[in-house]
Amino acid sequence: MSDGLPEPEEKARVVRGMFDRISARYNLVNRVMTFGMDTGWRRRTVAELRLPGNAIVADLACGTGDLCEELLEAGYRTVGLDFSHGMLVHARTRAPVAEADILRLPLADSSTDGATCGFAMRNVTNLGELFAETARIVRPEGRIGFLETAEPEGRLLRAGHAVYFKRIVPLIGGALSDGDAYRYLPRSTAYLPEPERLLSMVREAGFGEVERFSLAGGAAQLLVATRR
Numbered sequence: 001m002s003d004g005l006p007e008p009e010e011k012a013r014v015v016r017g018m019f020d021r022i023s024a025r026y027n028l029v030n031r032v033m034t035f036g037m038d039t040g041w042r043r044r045t046v047a048e049l050r051l052p053g054n055a056i057v058a059d060l061a062c063g064t065g066d067l068c069e070e071l072l073e074a075g076y077r078t079v080g081l082d083f084s085h086g087m088l089v090h091a092r093t094r095a096p097v098a099e100a101d102i103l104r105l106p107l108a109d110s111s112t113d114g115a116t117c118g119f120a121m122r123n124v125t126n127l128g129e130l131f132a133e134t135a136r137i138v139r140p141e142g143r144i145g146f147l148e149t150a151e152p153e154g155r156l157l158r159a160g161h162a163v164y165f166k167r168i169v170p171l172i173g174g175a176l177s178d179g180d181a182y183r184y185l186p187r188s189t190a191y192l193p194e195p196e197r198l199l200s201m202v203r204e205a206g207f208g209e210v211e212r213f214s215l216a217g218g219a220a221q222l223l224v225a226t227r228r
């Protein structure tokens with residue numbers, strides 16, 4: 001992978017180390033750099049699940065647990081899974097959390113009614129494996145919501161977003177946390193396939209009713225789907 005991004009064999013180690021380092025101020029930087037919009041994006045992710053109350057929803061790459069809290073607020077039961085010890089230490093959620101690789105989940109086949117995943121698609125070494133592993137643990141008719149950053153489509157918005165994401169976000173991250181990590185953030189979107197390919201990958205993994213919502217003028221995207 002060009003642009004100074006880690007090669008697949010070292011990516012997991014680099015990503016885990018980076019989140020361990022930024023964990024203490026992760027929530028603060030998120031709120032500042034998204035002007036607080038990330039909270040609404042997570043709420044929308046949970047709202048789009050439309051599962052019965054009390055459903056079990058695994059939150060993959062839960063980090064500090066913001067999506068777990070949204071899931072609990074919506075009346076679901078949840079468990080958060082993440083491989084960064086630092087992020088889990090700083091988790092502020094009432095949900096149980098466990099250290100695990102989301103490409104090898106410690107959950108039985110069809111054991112959950114749904115799964116969510118916030119801002120981790122670009123961080124895994126193999127996105128196809130993540131969708132396949134999610135399909136393995138979610139029961140037929142179960143629902144998933146995957147939230148991720150994105151690039152706006154219109155030329156003007158795209159240009160403005162590029163300046164903000166590539167120049168301002170690293171400055172905010174550097175001032176409040178770790179500049180290297182927040183320089184990696186905009187570059188790591190290069191790992192994300194184009195929207196159409198992303199939707200095909202979700203279908204190929206065993207999901208139907210696949211939808212993509214563009215959030216905040218295209219700065220974020222939400223994929224939702226139903227397990228076939």
Ligand SMILES: C[S@@+](CC[C@H](N)C(=O)[O-])C[C@H]1O[C@@H](n2cnc3c(N)ncnc32)[C@H](O)[C@@H]1O
Nearest residue numbers: 019061062063082083084101102118119120123
């Ligand atoms: C940007 S954070 C998102 C955290 C949280 N979902 C949120 O919405 O704020 C990405 C998270 O993905 C986790 N992660 C990346 N690859 C992972 C993997 N293979 N297994 C488990 N966690 C992983 C990182 O440790 C980090 O906590």
